[in-house]
Amino acid sequence: MNKDKEIRSVEVFRGVIHQAHMVANLLENEGIEAYILDEISGGLNLPWDDGAGVGMVKVAVSSKDFEKARDVVKAYQQNLEEE
Numbered sequence: 001m002n003k004d005k006e007i008r009s010v011e012v013f014r015g016v017i018h019q020a021h022m023v024a025n026l027l028e029n030e031g032i033e034a035y036i037l038d039e040i041s042g043g044l045n046l047p048w049d050d051g052a053g054v055g056m057v058k059v060a061v062s063s064k065d066f067e068k069a070r071d072v073v074k075a076y077q078q079n080l081e082e083e
Contacts, residue, residue: 009035012069013059013076020057026072032065 012034013023020036027034037058061069 006063008063009060010063010066011037011058011060012066013073014056017057020059023059023073023076026076027059027061027069030068030072032061032069032072034069035060 012027013020015023017039020039024034024036037060039057059073
């Protein structure tokens, strides 16, 4: 298989645990399979980001769904800013 076409896991969101679950649900409502990463360690640590994502819960999707997922996450983040 051509490495450029290889399907892999891609992070689309990083935040606190309840935000990660919200984003995963929004993605799944759009037919995009989402995976929550670092749920246990992210839930135990304080939610701060040192560039490496310590204390953050991540949401990942398949690279084939990345563009659509990015649009869903962008809309979620814009909605948060408007509140």
